[in-house]
Amino acid sequence: MIRDHLQAFFALRGFPANSVIVENIGLLETTHANNFNGNVIISLVNVEEESTLKNSKAYTTWPDNRARYQHPPVYLNLYVLFTAVLFGDATHDYYEEALHRLSAVISFFQAQKTLKSSDGTLDLNLELYTLTFEQINHLWASLGGRQVPFVMYKVRLVAITENAVLRVVPLIEEIEDTQHPTA
Numbered sequence: 001m002i003r004d005h006l007q008a009f010f011a012l013r014g015f016p017a018n019s020v021i022v023e024n025i026g027l028l029e030t031t032h033a034n035n036f037n038g039n040v041i042i043s044l045v046n047v048e049e050e051s052t053l054k055n056s057k058a059y060t061t062w063p064d065n066r067a068r069y070q071h072p073p074v075y076l077n078l079y080v081l082f083t084a085v086l087f088g089d090a091t092h093d094y095y096e097e098a099l100h101r102l103s104a105v106i107s108f109f110q111a112q113k114t115l116k117s118s119d120g121t122l123d124l125n126l127e128l129y130t131l132t133f134e135q136i137n138h139l140w141a142s143l144g145g146r147q148v149p150f151v152m153y154k155v156r157l158v159a160i161t162e163n164a165v166l167r168v169v170p171l172i173e174e175i176e177d178t179q180h181p182t183a
Contacts, residue, residue, distance in 0.1 A: 046079035078155040129154040
C-alpha cells in the first residue's frame, strides 16, 4: 500500500516507472544489487508492539444485546526504511540524484501523514523517525555494511486482529437480590 501511494506520487514528479520497490535492503551487497539500482527501496527493519494498548477489552457489545468475546487486536508500530539506491560510473552524480529522490519521499510523507487502504479497512499513520549516530551505525552494520541515503519512518498503530469469535453470551440486564433477610 505504501509503495503504491509513493509510486503514484513519483510518477507525478516524473521519476521512472516502477522506481519504488519493497525489498530487503540488507541484500544490497549481494548479487541482487542490480535490481536495486535506480530505485527507492522500502524495507521493514523492526516491528514493535504498542504496549500502551495491550490490555484492551476482550469483548464487544452488539445491538442484539449479546457480547462477543474475542482476542483483542495486537497494535504494532512498524519501522520502515526508505533508501535511495543509485550507483554507476563516475561520469554522473548518482549521489545527488539519490538525495533528490529521498527528498521526494520526505515531501510525500510531509503532505500525506495518513495513508488509507482502498477498501477503507486500514489507516497507516507515518511519522519521521530520527536515529542517533550510534543507532545508524548499528543499523547499517546489521544490514550488511554500505550506507546509502536513507530516511526512516515509524508507521504507528497498525492493528492486527483475527475476527474469530470465541463465544457469544447475553448481556446482564439486571441483578436479582438472592439474599434472604435474616430474622
